[in-house]
Amino acid sequence: MTLGVNDPASDASCVCSLLTADFAAAAVLITFGALLGKTSPLQMIVIAFFEIIFFSVNEYIGLNYIKVRPMWICPKGMTRRTL
Numbered sequence: 001m002t003l004g005v006n007d008p009a010s011d012a013s014c015v016c017s018l019l020t021a022d023f024a025a026a027a028v029l030i031t032f033g034a035l036l037g038k039t040s041p042l043q044m045i046v047i048a049f050f051e052i053i054f055f056s057v058n059e060y061i062g063l064n065y066i067k068v069r070p071m072w073i074c075p076k077g078m079t080r081r082t083l
Helices: 008-035 041-064
Strands: none
Touching: 008 041
């Protein structure tokens, strides 16, 4: 089965991806606020690059090894109505 434009499963996965990206961006913005004025723009880009990698690794470990399911992680098969 391919996911089409009007398929509720594709809408739910899109929303879940946006929520994950939102939390990753928030982590970077918090770091930017703490380091603003103390680092150069190049250092900020390097920090943001590695912070997104570490955020993803941390999320993977929490979900797959520790088996933690935070509220903002959508389970498989979630539809728009359950959001």
